[in-house]
Amino acid sequence: MTELREYLPLIIPLIxxxxxxxxxxxxxxxxxxxxxRGNRMLWLIIVLVLMxxxxxxxxLIFGKEEE
Amino acid sequence: xxxxxxxxxxxxxxxxxxxxxxxxLIVFIAVGILNPATAKLTPKxxxxxxxSLASMGMTVNEISITALDSWVQFAKNTPIVLIVTxxxxxxxxxxxxxxxTLIPLLTKGLSRSSVVLSKYVVMFVAWSIGIxxxxxxxxxxxxxxxxxxxxxxxxxxGFCLWLFGVMxxxxxxxxxxxxxxAGQVILGAGGLYFVMMIAGISKxxxxxxxxxxxxxxxxxxxxxxxxxxKIPAIIAAIISVNFVIAAFPLTHKRQI
Numbered sequence: 001m002t003e004l005r006e007y008l009p010l011i012i013p014l015i016x017x018x019x020x021x022x023x024x025x026x027x028x029x030x031x032x033x034x035x036x037r038g039n040r041m042l043w044l045i046i047v048l049v050l051m052x053x054x055x056x057x058x059x060l061i062f063g064k065e066e067e
Numbered sequence: 068x069x070x071x072x073x074x075x076x077x078x079x080x081x082x083x084x085x086x087x088x089x090x091x092l093i094v095f096i097a098v099g100i101l102n103p104a105t106a107k108l109t110p111k112x113x114x115x116x117x118x119s120l121a122s123m124g125m126t127v128n129e130i131s132i133t134a135l136d137s138w139v140q141f142a143k144n145t146p147i148v149l150i151v152t153x154x155x156x157x158x159x160x161x162x163x164x165x166x167x168t169l170i171p172l173l174t175k176g177l178s179r180s181s182v183v184l185s186k187y188v189v190m191f192v193a194w195s196i197g198i199x200x201x202x203x204x205x206x207x208x209x210x211x212x213x214x215x216x217x218x219x220x221x222x223x224x225g226f227c228l229w230l231f232g233v234m235x236x237x238x239x240x241x242x243x244x245x246x247x248x249a250g251q252v253i254l255g256a257g258g259l260y261f262v263m264m265i266a267g268i269s270k271x272x273x274x275x276x277x278x279x280x281x282x283x284x285x286x287x288x289x290x291x292x293x294x295x296x297k298i299p300a301i302i303a304a305i306i307s308v309n310f311v312i313a314a315f316p317l318t319h320k321r322q323i
Contacts, residue, residue: 007104007107007108009208009211010100010103010104010107010208011104013096013100014097014100014101014104017093017096017097017100018097021093053093053094053097057090057093057094057151060086060090061090061151061154061155064086066085
C-alpha cells in the first residue's frame with residue numbers, strides 16, 4: 001500500500017488527463033453525425049481500443065470536423 | 068501593421084476554437100507526466116517480469132533509477148510530440164488556400180506577408196509553450212522523486228529540442244507556400260527529416276546537421292558539453308530563418 005502511495009502523484013494527474021480527454025472525445029463522436037473520415041462505429045472502436053491517449057488524439061486530428 | 072495584429076488575433080481565436088490548442092496542451096502535459104512515470108515504473112515492470120526473464124537466462128539485478136532516466140525519456144518522447152504538432156499544423160495554410168477563405172481578406176488589403184508571418188507566430192508560440200510546459204512538468208517530477216542536479220545541461224538540452232522544433236515549424240511555412248495540400252506539407256517536412264537522417268550516416272556530416280540537436284542523451288551524462296552543439300544549433304537557426312524568408316516571395320507569386 002505504501003508503495004502505491006509513492007506512485008500516486010504520477011498516476012492521479014495521468015488518469016485525470018486521460019479520462020477527461022476520453023470523455024470529451026466520446027461526447028464529441030456521439031453528438032456529431034459526420035466526420036472528416038470514417039464513420040461513428042469506426043471511431044468509437046478506435047477510441048475505445050486505443051484509449052490510452054492515442055485513440056482520442058487520432059480522432060481529434062483525423063476524424064473531428066472543423067466547424 | 069493593423070492587418071497583421073487583427074489577423075494574428077483571428078489565428079489565436081481559431082487555434083482555441085478548433086480545440087487544436089487543447090489537443091496540443093493535453094499531449095504535452097501527458098508526455099510531461101509520462102516521462103518520469105516510465106522511468107519510475109521501469110524497475111517495477113522488470114521485477115514483475117523477473118520470472119519469465121529468468122527462464123530465458125536473464126537475471127535482473129537491483130536497478131537504481133535517477134532523474135537521468137526520466138530525462139532520457141524526455142529526449143526520446145519529444146520527437147513524437149513534435150510529429151503531433153506538425154500534423155496538427157500541417158493544414159494551417161493550405162486549408163485556407165484551398166477553401167478560398169483568404170480571398171475576401173486579401174482583396175480588402177491584408178498583405179500576404181502578414182498572413183505568412185502571423186500564422187508562423189502562432190505555430191511558434193504554440194510549440195514554445197508546449198515544449199517548455201512538458202519540460203517544466205518533467206523537471207518538477209525530477210525534483211520530486213529524485214534530484215535533477217545529477218543531470219547536466221538540462222535547460223540547454225531543452226533548448227536544443229525547442230530549436231529543432233522551431234526549424235521543423237519553419238519548414239511547414241516554407242512547404243506550405245509551394246504545396247497544395249496538408250499531406251504534401253507533411254511529406255515535405257518528413258522528407259527534410261529523412262534527408263538529414265540519411266546524410267547523418269556519415270559521422271563527419273552528422274556533426275553539423277541539426278538532427279544532432281535531437282541526440283541529447285550524451286549531453287545529460289556529460290560526455291558532450293553544450294559547445295559541441297553550437298554548430299548544429301547555429302545551422303538550425305539559419306535554416307529556420309531562411310525557410311521563413313523564402314516563403315514570402317513564393318506566397319506572393321502563388322495563385323490563391
